[in-house]
Amino acid sequence: MRITEMEFVEGFIRVTEDGFKKGWHERNGGNFSYRIKPEDVTAIRSELKPSSHFTPIGVSVPNLGGEYFLVTGSGKFMRNVSLCPEDNIAIVYIDEKGENYSIVWGLEKGGTPTSEFPTHLMNHSIKKELTKGKYRVIYHSHPVNIIALTFVLPLEDKVFTRALWEMMTECPVIFPDGVGVVPWMVPGGRDIAIATGKLMKKYDVAIWAHHGIFCAGEDFDNTFGLMDTVEKSAEICVKVLAMGGKRQTIPVQGFRDLAKDFNIDLAEEFLD
Template sequence: MPITDAKFIQDFIRLTDDAFKKGWHERNGGNLSYRIKNDEINKILPELKSATNWQPIGTEVPNIAGEYFLVTGSGKYMRNVILCPADNIAIIKIDDKGKNYSIIWGLEHGGVPTSELPTHLMNHGIKKTVTNDKNRVIYHAHPVNAIALTFILPLDSKTFTHELWEMMTEVPVIFPEGIGVIPWMVPGGKAIADITGKLMKKYNAVIWAHHGTFCAGNNFDEAFGFMDTIEKASEISVKVHSMGGKKQTISNQNFCDLAEAFKIHLNENFLS
């Protein structure tokens, strides 16, 4: 079986294509990574290169040492992944100490994994722990309306969460724990990875001010769905603000009634 016929790679490709069509990935913006399951990697292992030419990750991720990841390439365009996967994405292996990685497939015409690799891998490690090994996908995109809101709303998790909860009834059901927010930081380094990781212990999505959104999911559908839901709620908010603001909204009691009906635990700290 060709490597690119593997279901997890096809699912990865589908997300990149769907997301580009949504308008979330201008030029080489955004990135995606997937923590490959043992049975998935074993099916294609004979077709992969040996792990050599180890490169530093830029952080330490001991609890994902020895694991394999499918990642987008730095400087690569999401729109090109479906056209030539082997030139735009890569499978990497983490060494036995969680300090280095090796490319064992992909990026055939050169390149390196996404510049956000430290953030991705650190958060894979965190979500692996807090979800009891269920989380597999880390996804970063540049959804227009979510970014736009970071210019007009206070940059704190409570304000953003409550605003998005109000915009669409499904949002508090999908994000009962809330959504994290980080003021602007230089992307790609350990500092933003550290602060994102702290928030990812509590949330499945973090908004990076004036930059984009960072989501984690147990599978591709969940991660894409988190991003899609945030952007849709943000679009409604942008339209409401442009039409003169709210004249009525969902009340705290409404939220409590919703939580009871759907048997979810809303983060009470984010109720007004």
């Protein structure tokens, strides 16, 4: 089976298409990565190039040593991924030390993995450890409404979490741990990777002020669905603010009742 016919590649491409249609990926905005399952690596190994030229990652992720990732390319447009995957995405091998990478498939017309690759790998490393390997997806996009909120709400985890929880009853169920907020930082470097990684130890959602959002998840559907839910909640919040603000909302006891009925643990720090 050709690499582009593999189920995980088709699922990856579907997310890039859906995200573009949502308006989350202007020009070459956003990036996406997936930690490939061992059985899928085995199935495509004959199509992978030997790992010869290695490039420093910029961060050390030893628990990802020997892993393979499917990732979008730097400067590539999400809208073009489905048209020609070979030119716009890549499969990357991480060396045994977790310090260097080698492109073993894709980006046939040249290029490198997304400039946010260090942030992706640091988050993959954290989530792999915390979930015992269950999480495999990191997704970054530029949703309009969540970015808009970073200009008017205090850049605090509690403020954003509570605001988003209150907009739709399902939100506390879908992201019960809340969301974290990174103040504005220059993207693509070690500092923002470290700042995002600290939040990913606690949350599955990290909002980058005036920039976008990072989500982590077990698979494509759950990760895309998480981002879609956060952005929809942000859209409602923007409209509520535009209409003059809240007149009523979900009471604190309502959140506690919701948590009990849905058997979820809501962070009490966001309820006081």
